[in-house]
Amino acid sequence: FSRLKAGLSRSSSKLGDGIGSIFTKRKLDDESIEELEELLITSDLGVATSARLATSLAKTRFDKDVDPLEVRESLAAEIEKILEPVALPLEPDRSNAPHVILMVGVNGSGKTTTIGKLASHYKSQGLKVMMAAGDTFRAAAIEQLQIWGERTGCPVVAKATGADAAGLAYEAIERARSEKADVLLIDTAGRLHNKSDLMAELQKVLRVIRKLDATAPHDIVLVLDATTGQNALSQIGTFKELVDISGLVVTKLDGSARGGILVALAEKYGLPVHAIGVGESAEDLRPFTARDFSRSLMG
Ligand code: GDP
Numbered sequence: 001f002s003r004l005k006a007g008l009s010r011s012s013s014k015l016g017d018g019i020g021s022i023f024t025k026r027k028l029d030d031e032s033i034e035e036l037e038e039l040l041i042t043s044d045l046g047v048a049t050s051a052r053l054a055t056s057l058a059k060t061r062f063d064k065d066v067d068p069l070e071v072r073e074s075l076a077a078e079i080e081k082i083l084e085p086v087a088l089p090l091e092p093d094r095s096n097a098p099h100v101i102l103m104v105g106v107n108g109s110g111k112t113t114t115i116g117k118l119a120s121h122y123k124s125q126g127l128k129v130m131m132a133a134g135d136t137f138r139a140a141a142i143e144q145l146q147i148w149g150e151r152t153g154c155p156v157v158a159k160a161t162g163a164d165a166a167g168l169a170y171e172a173i174e175r176a177r178s179e180k181a182d183v184l185l186i187d188t189a190g191r192l193h194n195k196s197d198l199m200a201e202l203q204k205v206l207r208v209i210r211k212l213d214a215t216a217p218h219d220i221v222l223v224l225d226a227t228t229g230q231n232a233l234s235q236i237g238t239f240k241e242l243v244d245i246s247g248l249v250v251t252k253l254d255g256s257a258r259g260g261i262l263v264a265l266a267e268k269y270g271l272p273v274h275a276i277g278v279g280e281s282a283e284d285l286r287p288f289t290a291r292d293f294s295r296s297l298m299g
Pocket residue numbers: 105106107108109110111112113114141144190223251252253254255276277278279280284
């Protein structure tokens with residue numbers, strides 16, 4: 001919890017300080033409510049949600065003196081209710097062996113890093129983990145995954161840059177089966193400037209995976225960079241057209257004051273949020289829990 005709180009410090013100081021300056025020695029009146037709504041909107045919670053949260057606060061406390069702590073606690077409780085249904089950890093089903101997780105997202109969103117962090121997490125739970133360097137376009141992505149392989153002691157299936165990603169996925173599943181891996185994490189390329197190319201590539205990878213196991217991939221996780229704010233929201237829409245996204249991981253919450261984006265995406269899409277990234281090391285992938293997150297967000 002304290003690590004999460006530290007990771008979200010930029011978001012929480014924006015919201016906490018903002019609420020502090022609005023409600024110190026002030027009544028909850030039309031003007032202060034409007035200022036609160038504005039603060040929530042600029043903190044990325046989304047226009048409709050911000051209005052709703054402000055209104056619900058006004059309903060119970062209108063014309064009363066409120067202190068910032070009261071406002072923060074009340075908002076945290078409302079936000080917790082919004083996040084509760086989407087806070088779902090990504091738990092591989094051992095009986096799938098291998099449980100195949102396909103990671104998608106635009107370049108730079110944190111896919112490769114998140115795969116490494118998940119590998120480390122699952123390994124510490126005693127699962128046998130394998131990774132596949134499916135972003136075959138970028139040498140850096142392949143090398144980065146190999147570094148995570150060394151760091152975690154989990155095997156990485158990789159080929160030279162430019163290799164066929166679907167062929168690599170095929171080999172990875174065969175190897176995961178023969179080595180009896182519990183989890184296989186597959187990286188993918190994310191060049192969004194050419195949507196039809198990306199779709200063709202992802203579809204091909206999916207076809208090959210399903211040829212070997214009709215139930216796979218068991219999860220298709222979209223990785224989003226929180227620092228891109230509203231852009232992260234629109235990426236969900238774009239990727240939903242390409243593949244059947246089953247859940248999300250939101251990264252780089254440590255580097256921005258945009259933690260509110262989790263509230264907006266929970267409201268808009270209702271997709272499970274499996275985990276959040278608050279730094280670059282393995283232990284910086286935190287479970288996403290509604291209570292801890294909403295409390296950390298509100299300072
Ligand atoms: P990919 O292109 O989607 O595979 O993205 P990468 O995994 O290569 O990540 C891009 C950059 O973001 C790298 O420098 C990562 O170390 C960094 N990164 C990933 N997740 C986080 C995070 O949660 N917090 C911070 N601060 N940096 C992150």
